[in-house]
Amino acid sequence: MKLTNRSKVVSNKKMTVGEKLYLPAILKGMGITMKHAVNTVVNGSQTIKYPEEVKPRAKVWRGMHVLKIDDEGRERCTACGLCAVACPAEAITMTAAERKKEDQNLYREEKYAEIYEIDMLRCIFCGMCEEACPKSAIYLTDRLVDVETNRGSFVYGKDKLVETLENRIDVSGRQSEEQKKLV
Ligand code: SF4
Ligand code: SF4
Numbered sequence: 001m002k003l004t005n006r007s008k009v010v011s012n013k014k015m016t017v018g019e020k021l022y023l024p025a026i027l028k029g030m031g032i033t034m035k036h037a038v039n040t041v042v043n044g045s046q047t048i049k050y051p052e053e054v055k056p057r058a059k060v061w062r063g064m065h066v067l068k069i070d071d072e073g074r075e076r077c078t079a080c081g082l083c084a085v086a087c088p089a090e091a092i093t094m095t096a097a098e099r100k101k102e103d104q105n106l107y108r109e110e111k112y113a114e115i116y117e118i119d120m121l122r123c124i125f126c127g128m129c130e131e132a133c134p135k136s137a138i139y140l141t142d143r144l145v146d147v148e149t150n151r152g153s154f155v156y157g158k159d160k161l162v163e164t165l166e167n168r169i170d171v172s173g174r175q176s177e178e179q180k181k182l183v
Helices: 017-021 023-043 081-088 130-132 177-181
Strands: 065-067 094-099 111-117 139-142
Touching: 017 023, 081 094, 111 130, 130 139
Parallel strands: none
Antiparallel strands: 065 139, 094 111
């Protein structure tokens, strides 16, 4: 049964002499190349010399995640697992642990993520984890995932995901007014 009208019937029509010479196609291709060459001369190069130059990103850009801490430096994540359940790519894994008394300055809640990992090769940067989190603990940022040379290095743990007090990541552009009031 035909589901769409997108398919085309292919005909084996004989090529004309011009088509056999490929000249029209070659001239057409050269015309496009010349058009771009003239455009570059007139308007300057359109090439961004990345990474020295970085193209401005849209406000809705979703890049590498950050696990947030509160103003006292305690991790907000309580290892509830909602982000992992919401993740359509099954990119998030974690191991929960109970907070020890002496660790109250490290973790905000009695349960915390001892291990928290995101496989950046699986992630599709959809932002569902961010939406699912009841603790405002995870946000996507405008940072890029690093270039790595082996697959295992793309599994980012807490060492790469958790922000520090000295290097807080601004996520105010992605927070609701209520979330902005949280400390
Ligand atoms: S951004 Fe989407 S795919 Fe990536 S970890 Fe979050 S929920 Fe999963
Ligand atoms: S990041 Fe948020 S949703 Fe995910 S485990 Fe931590 S508290 Fe739960």
